[in-house]
Amino acid sequence: MANSLRGAAAIVGAVDAVSATGRLDRTVAQLEVDMISAALDDAGLTIADVDCVMSNNGMMASLDLAERMGVQGRFTDSTMTGGSSFEVYVEHAAAAISAGLCEVAVIVYAATPRSGTNPFASGGPARDPESPMMMWDLPYGSGLPAAGYSLAARRHMHQYGTTSEQLAQIAVSFREWASMNKNAYSQDIITIEDVLSSTKVAEPLHKLDCCLVTDGAGALVVTSAERARDLAKPGAFILGAGTAHSHGMCVSQMPDVTTTAYSVCGPQAMNMAQITHNDVDVVELYDSFTITALLTLEDLGFCKKGEGGEFVADGRLGPEGALPTNTNGGGLSYTHPGMYGMFVLVEAVRQLRGECGERQVNNVDIALANGCGGLLSCTSTIVLGTEATL
Amino acid sequence: MPRIEPATTPLTEPFWDATRNHQLSAQQCGACSSFVWYPRERCPKCLSDDLTWTNLAGEGTIYSFNIMRKPGNPMMADMVPYVIALVDLDEGIRMTTNIVNAEPESLECGQRVAVDWSVELEDGRRLPTFHPA
Ligand SMILES: [Zn+2]
Numbered sequence: 258m259a260n261s262l263r264g265a266a267a268i269v270g271a272v273d274a275v276s277a278t279g280r281l282d283r284t285v286a287q288l289e290v291d292m293i294s295a296a297l298d299d300a301g302l303t304i305a306d307v308d309c310v311m312s313n314n315g316m317m318a319s320l321d322l323a324e325r326m327g328v329q330g331r332f333t334d335s336t337m338t339g340g341s342s343f344e345v346y347v348e349h350a351a352a353a354i355s356a357g358l359c360e361v362a363v364i365v366y367a368a369t370p371r372s373g374t375n376p377f378a379s380g381g382p383a384r385d386p387e388s389p390m391m392m393w394d395l396p397y398g399s400g401l402p403a404a405g406y407s408l409a410a411r412r413h414m415h416q417y418g419t420t421s422e423q424l425a426q427i428a429v430s431f432r433e434w435a436s437m438n439k440n441a442y443s444q445d446i447i448t449i450e451d452v453l454s455s456t457k458v459a460e461p462l463h464k465l466d467c468c469l470v471t472d473g474a475g476a477l478v479v480t481s482a483e484r485a486r487d488l489a490k491p492g493a494f495i496l497g498a499g500t501a502h503s504h505g506m507c508v509s510q511m512p513d514v515t516t517t518a519y520s521v522c523g524p525q526a527m528n529m530a531q532i533t534h535n536d537v538d539v540v541e542l543y544d545s546f547t548i549t550a551l552l553t554l555e556d557l558g559f560c561k562k563g564e565g566g567e568f569v570a571d572g573r574l575g576p577e578g579a580l581p582t583n584t585n586g587g588g589l590s591y592t593h594p595g596m597y598g599m600f601v602l603v604e605a606v607r608q609l610r611g612e613c614g615e616r617q618v619n620n621v622d623i624a625l626a627n628g629c630g631g632l633l634s635c636t637s638t639i640v641l642g643t644e645a646t647l
Numbered sequence: 648m649p650r651i652e653p654a655t656t657p658l659t660e661p662f663w664d665a666t667r668n669h670q671l672s673a674q675q676c677g678a679c680s681s682f683v684w685y686p687r688e689r690c691p692k693c694l695s696d697d698l699t700w701t702n703l704a705g706e707g708t709i710y711s712f713n714i715m716r717k718p719g720n721p722m723m724a725d726m727v728p729y730v731i732a733l734v735d736l737d738e739g740i741r742m743t744t745n746i747v748n749a750e751p752e753s754l755e756c757g758q759r760v761a762v763d764w765s766v767e768l769e770d771g772r773r774l775p776t777f778h779p780a
Contacts, residue, residue, distance in 0.1 A: 381721070395720070400718075404719050411756065413715060459715050507685065
């Protein structure tokens with residue numbers, strides 16, 4: 258492929274900070290620099306090697322963060338697509354490195370909605386009162402993310418016969434993985450009945466269909482494939498990437514709430530990687546809600562549109578299943594500080610490196626990392642592989 | 648009824664003025680005939696600026712809905728359970744709205760609904776909601 262990013266760059270540092278208590282005893286600013294320092298140590302690089310910083314934490318986020326660390330960059334990215342920002346950064350870093358625009362990019366995320374302020378407890382983050390969402394959606398009481406996702410779940414049930422039991426199985430499978438992760442916030446095994454009897458939040462979604470609210474932080478280091486080969490730890494090579502969006506923050510503008518932009522970016526990333534679904538050893542995906550996971554698997558093409566409920570019902574996504582998915586426990590059971598996309602990538606790298614201990618999947622060569630931001634708005638898929646897959 | 652009061656802008660003033668007379672309206676594009684929701688500076692189908700406010704029949708079909716047991720905003724705590732819906736209007740546009748004056752458990756996707764003007768905002772504007780037809 259003439260313009261492919263396949264094999265041009267690799268993630269060479271990947272760390273996170275997550276606690277089973279859900280709390281981290283550090284400020285966001287402290288966590289950001291601590292994560293970058295740890296990710297550079299993990300990569301065997303130093304801050305002097307860094308010529309690009311990527312962050313979405315505020316106005317001119319990447320510039321402020323670079324300034325705090327004394328980095329003068331030659332490429333930068335403060336793109337804000339919500340939870341998928343970090344997959345977008347990996348895509349952009351690979352493209353920039355491939356084009357010779359920079360050589361070592363660091364990507365960081367930190368948030369403390371559990372020990373600090375959770376914006377959704379007061380109706381969501383502050384927004385421009387003249388933004389479309391504020392004028393045309395929020396007056397109807399849709400301030401919780403679950404409001405929009407429940408509309409997708411209801412329509413999927415109506416159109417395809419998907420059941421609450423099938424959605425619940427997704428939470429059950431991810432919890433099985435979390436039971437093997439000592440840093441997961443929720444580690445106790447649950448049943449479908451536990452999900453169905455948990456508090457109804459926005460029907461048809463229950464509390465256990467919804468992600469956690471925890472503190473969390475992480476960082477990644479991306480560099481050229483050539484440089485990655487000389488580093489101490491094995492790189493996670495970027496084989497494919499794709500980003501797409503269907504609408505902004507008004508769910509009424511999503512043409513079909515049962516089909517996400519993964520149907521565009523997933524095939525693009527997998528074609529670029531020159532892989533088929535059978536080549537995928539682990540899937541790490543953005544499970545803000547059980548329905549998000551189901552739509553993602555359908556739109557990535559692991560099953561046909563509408564057949565996701567049946568696809569997940571046999572526990573296929575769990576430790577005993579055929580498609581290991583969200584091996585850290587996911588946003589439903591591991592951590593979810595508001596933008597979960599960082600943790601999808603960190604776990605994919607760890608699985609490729611064989612660092613996952615009890616929850617390690619055997620012989621992982623290809624991992625799919627998927628981020629979703631907004632209200633099913635902007636999706637991004639990164640295909641990662643070991644050096645052997647190049 | 649406590650809600651986030653939607654801002655009025657020069658662009659949206661004709662819409663809100665019509666609600667005072669219990670009239671639902673939307674822009675229609677003179678170039679491609681599409682109805683436009685929500686109000687835009689240009690047509691999102693063809694980018695024409697030839698948009699004209701047009702009265703709507705106020706009838707449609709529930710595309711999807713939920714039942715909010717937890718309020719989407721703390722100021723709406725007294726209103727739960729309430730229903731947020733996506734309604735496909737007969738003119739071919741989809742709105743976020745509430746279904747009111749109905750038993751939430753009885754609603755279904757595909758059900759016919761009609762505009763309801765029972766929600767009055769603090770300044771006398773009405774917020775269009777829908778009830779079963
Ligand atoms: Zn037009």
